[in-house]
Amino acid sequence: MTTERYNAREAEPRWQKIWDERGIFRTRNDDPRPKYYVLEMFPYPSGRIHIGHGRNYVMGDVVARFKRMKGFNVLHPMGWDAFGLPAENAAIERKTHPGKWTYENIATMRDQLKLLGLSLDWSREIATCDPEYYGEQQRIFLEFLKGGFVYRRESEVNWDPVDNTVLANEQVIDGRGWRSGALVERRKLAQWFFRITALAQELLDGLDTLDRWPDKVRLMQRNWIGRSEGLHVRFALENAPADLPREIKVYTTRPDTLFGASFLALSPGHPLTETLAAGNPALAAFVEECRRGGTSTAEIETQEKMGFDTGLKVRHPLGGPDLPVYVANFVLMEYGTGAIFGCPAHDQRDFDFASKYGLPITPVVLPPDADPATFSVADGPYEGDGTLYNSRFLDGLAVPEAKEAVAARLENDVLGNAPVGERTVNFRLRDWGISRQRYWGCPIPIIHCDACGPVPVPEDQLPVRLPDDVTFDQPGNPLDRHPTWKHVDCPQCGAPARRETDTMDTFVDSSWYFARFASEPGTAPLQKAAADKWLPVDQYIGGIEHAILHLLYSRFFIRTLKKLGRVSVEEPFAGLFTQGMIVHETYKDAEGRWLFPEEVERDAEGQPVKVGTGEPVTIGAPEKMSKSKKNVVPPEIVADTYGVDCARWFMLADTPPERDSEWTSAGIEGAWRFVQRIWRLVGDALALAPEDVARPADFGSESIALRRAAHKLAAQVEDDVERLRFNVAVARVHSFANVFGDALVAARKGGDVPADLAFALREAAAFLVAVVAPMVPHLAEECWQVLGAAGLAAEARWPAVEPALLAEDTVTLPIQINGKRRGEIVVPKDAAPGEVEKAVLALDVVTQALDGRAPKRIIVVPQRIVNVVA
RNA sequence: GCGGGUGUGGCGGAACUGGUAGACGCGACGGACUCAAAAUCCGUUUCUGGUGACAGAGUGUCGGUUCGAGUCCGACCACCCGCACCA
Missing domain, CATH: 3.40.50.620 (HUPs)
Structure with a gap:
């Protein structure tokens, strides 16, 4: 059989042009x-x-x-x-x-x-970046503002003092500006925020409805939102001067451990800390030191606990001893109230802190089965569940009961004119700061007026367009130093005012x-x-x-x-x-320079060498394709040598789509062979059955077998694609190609092809083409055309599966003896278990194994397996 | 540290809710066709022993549940990912 090779390089642009000309991928909203x-x-x-x-x-x-x-x-x-x-x-x-x-x-x-x-x-x-798009985004911003979902407040940014510019987090490398190398400072700027925290609970609950999302992603979001239930507790300040507040509010999820408290700690950014620092140079210096502490993960991880004793004392809300108030570097201002009570016996951080500053460590939760006389936290805190002790009215309660008891008690106690304790739900999620001190983004449609404050740009003046005449020869935001752009009159009072020069975070877009x-x-x-x-x-x-x-x-x-x-x-x-990424080997020459894959070849001994020079090349582990490591494959080269259908087939085959997949030349060549094979199979089928045949009434056994395989293929691949299991779909197509190929060989040997077989062969070819059409669409069009089918493969319907062809009437059951497979038996699909049992006991392997004895037990799982326990 | 995931031949990986482990592909080896090569086709390919039919072992490790475990349970090991002083 001689069929010409499928010429992808010629066919692919041709079909793309036809799809384009006929506009078949244009979608209409009024399509019913x-x-x-x-x-x-x-x-x-x-x-x-x-x-x-x-x-x-x-x-x-x-x-x-x-x-x-x-x-x-x-x-x-x-x-x-x-x-x-x-x-x-x-x-x-x-x-x-x-x-x-x-x-x-x-x-x-x-x-x-x-x-x-x-x-x-x-x-x-x-x-x-189209003004029509970002103009609508400005409208949405103003609607959010009106609806209370946007607000403005001071927030810290990374400031590069040399370049005089704000840096994004990824531009700060080891605490220095990526371009200038200057030590980055924290500066406070007024910035716009989306009030995402207002929807924290909704966003959390909504995850439960997303049942077609990966569990992993839902879990990551759940953790990110970080809901916790706890208590706000107000501690009365004992010996505070008159100009200080009367109390400190802390957030805790462990009110049960209150009798184990040995100190209170404020964040360096806490308002009370700032007040105190104003009159206390030593504290001010301490706060400054905390602030300088690095922002990188590694630094935070290794940072030692540091504290500053303010000399203040608070009263224990349940009548325990008074507690000292520290400022501590490990207390975050952004979470809870920016103040905590420390219970060293049951929290690692508090334990570290208390150990360093010699504060008392009193255990109040006894682990299950521990002896109160001998239990000790000298080696480290105990953070698990247990029973309360050393805790007066809580003694003997389990942790959850104790939490409840403290909450109930403090809710009813009064400090000033409010309850001491208040049940609170807290979230880790922070509001979304969207201000970027950048040019190339969506302008925030606000005008700042000295008299009126921030005023929305009126609807009829939207979009606020980015000016084109900007320069980048100086650091800083070009919008800010543009000679005219930001100078406008206030829409409310008409006085000279300034445009907001910040643009929006691109995550908004x-x-x-x-x-x-x-x-x-x-x-x-x-x-x-x-x-x-x-x-x-x-x-x-x-x-x-x-x-x-x-x-x-x-x-x-x-x-x-x-x-x-x-x-x-x-x-x-x-x-x-x-989906997973595509990874590729990396190549380096003798001097350690990266090489492109096409710069590497194999010498006579199969060693990797540099093309042209023959110098040795080191092959590195497969990594994510990236320009910097040169392990990239341009789509044009693949299209020219193999055709894009091969690339598509390769990307779908073998590796499950959620995992990383390695691009290899062997893999793409395998795809190329298979693309050619489909083309040949279709050609061979047509050679044997050149004319379109009407569906015969009866089919011979070969025809039925082939039709079964074809219909099963369509049903299975449909299921696989629905579940995005492309690698499995590809394997099924391969299997079918093997069956189809065998059928073609047999048909050729058989001489004249009867009408039923001709029908089955043509049907098999059509099914194969339709099933691969979503994956290798250009090849499918070419096959579709030679098959003489109507229209384009891209517009064809998925093959109609005849359910009768999917149902088998007999089934092969494996026979196990004591759980080991020893043979098999073919029985009617709906055979009664008793019948199966009888047939199994008559088998040679079974009678030999039993050697005349009666089996202890026979398990017959219909249509699955039979296990004889001897 | 906390949370999650993964572990199956030389390689990528199949195996539905516990029921024939290794589908399918890659690679390798052998063969056919050919003057020769390419292409294509056929066969073998988990390991060990055996010429062979066959026997035994086998899904990271150890143990358990079950007639039966890659799949379920417990402990552990390795690797990957996310979060990270969140009180």
Whole structure:
């Protein structure tokens, strides 16, 4: 059989052009079919993509194409997360404009994505740096402001004193500015915040409804939100001067350990600390020392507990001894009330602190089965459950009961004119600071007036556009030093005022873009009807690195938009999938310089050497593809040598999609062989059954066997793709190809092909092509055409499976003797267990094993297995 | 430190709610076709012993539940990820 090779390089652009010309991936909102919204996290236009970026787009594309075949009206859009710092860096380094750089990158990357043959509706493409998009975002900001979801307060930033600029956290390396190398300072600036904490409980509860999210991501969000239940306890200050407050409020989740308290500690940022420090240079110096303490994780981890005794004392609320008040470096201002009581016997941090400063360590919780006479915490605190002792009225109570007893008691005690204790729910989640002292972002639509304060930009003046005439030759924010941009009159009183020069965190841009895709091109960016039609996204696909921030912010955004009546859904993403990365070996030459994969070849002995020079090359472990390590594969090279269908097939095969997958030349060659094999199988089938045949009434056994395999394939792959188990789907296609290939060999040997077999062969070919169409769409079109099928494979329906062909009438049961497999037996599918038992006992292996004795027991699991216990 | 996950041939990995471990692919080896090569096709490929039919062992380690465990339970080891002084 001679069939010409499938020429991907020629076919792929041809079919892409046809798809494009016929606009078959354009989605209409008035299409009456049920909707399905597939979305891959949109990319940042950083320059060029490599093949590693392609994996999630290909996965999403398989889902999109599959769902179209299943009869859904599919929305599968693409856009650009186009604001952000790299554009400003590029502007500085290349003396270009961030917008120009960004749009050039978008053009390049759009072409690269198109090369992959993705079934995207490009008519809905957006870039977040488009004034139409960010103008709507400014409108949303003002609505949030009106609704009480935005506020302004002082907050610390990283300040580079040499470059005179604010640094993002990732620009601070070992406490120094990444560009200047100067020691970074903490400075307070007035900044805008989204009140995400107001929705903390809702966002937590909502996780329970997201049953198509990975448990891992839900857990990460749950921990991030960090709900805890505890008590606010007000401690009365004993010997405080008149100008100080009368009390200190602490938050605790362990009120049961109150009798074990030996000190109170304030955060260095606590208002009382600041008041005290104002009159106490030694304390002021201590606070300063705490503040200098590094911000990096390693530094915090190793930082020693430090305290400063204020000399103040507080009264114990339950009548215990008075407690000293310290300022301590390990107490966070941002969590709880910024003040704690320390119980060294039952908390590691308090234990460390008390040990260092010689404070009493009194155990009050006795572990189960411990002897109160001998139990000691000298070696370390006990943080587990147990029974209270050394605790007066709490003695003998279990920890939860003791918590309850203290809460009940303190709620009724009064200090001043309020209860001493108050039950509180606390969250780790902080409000979302969105102010960025940057140019390339969405301007915050506010005008600052000396008389009126911050005033919203009036609706008819939106969008507040970024000025184009900016320079990056000096440090700092170009918006701030622009000669005219920020000087405007106050919309309220008309007096000269200043624009807000901060722009929004780019996480704001990505918190609603999926809603923008819902409205048709050329219409308002956020339309309720359109958003309600399409949201939530049915299948969202992206990297695990966005498990918390992007996904949590988007959830917050959609919930808030719902409260403001802009959308009707509460959750943006009904289904979430986090795909693994593509990794690749790394190569270094003798001087330790990184090499591109195409610069490396194998010499006669199979040793890796540098192309041309033959010098030896060291191969490093597979790592995430990255420009800096040069272990990248450009999509163009793959497309030219093998075709993108091979790349798509490779990215779906073998490795489960949630795991990292290694790109290898052997792997892509295997994909290439299989793509050719499908083409050959279809050609061979057509050679044997050139004419379209009507469905015969009866089928011979070979035809039935082949049809069974084909129908089973369609049913199984459907199930696999629904569950995003692409690697398993690929394996099933391979298996079927083996069965199909055998059937073709047999048919060729058999001489004339009868009508029933001809039908079965053509059907098998059509099923195979349809089933692989979502994965290798160009090849599928080519096969579809030679099969003479109507229309495009991209518009075909998923094969209709005949249930009768899936049902087997006999079943092969393995026979175990004492749990070891010793044979098998073929029985009718619905054979009665008694019948099976009788047949099994007659088997040679069984009679030999029993040797005349009666079996102790026989377990017959219908349609599964038989186990004879001898 | 806390939380979560993973561990199966030379490699990537299959195995539905406890029921034939190793599907499928890669690699390797042998063979066919060919003047030769490429391509393609066929066969073998968990380990150990045996020419062989076959026997034994085997899913990180140790133990348990069960007629039966990769799957469930307990303890441990290794690696990966997230959070990290959150009171």
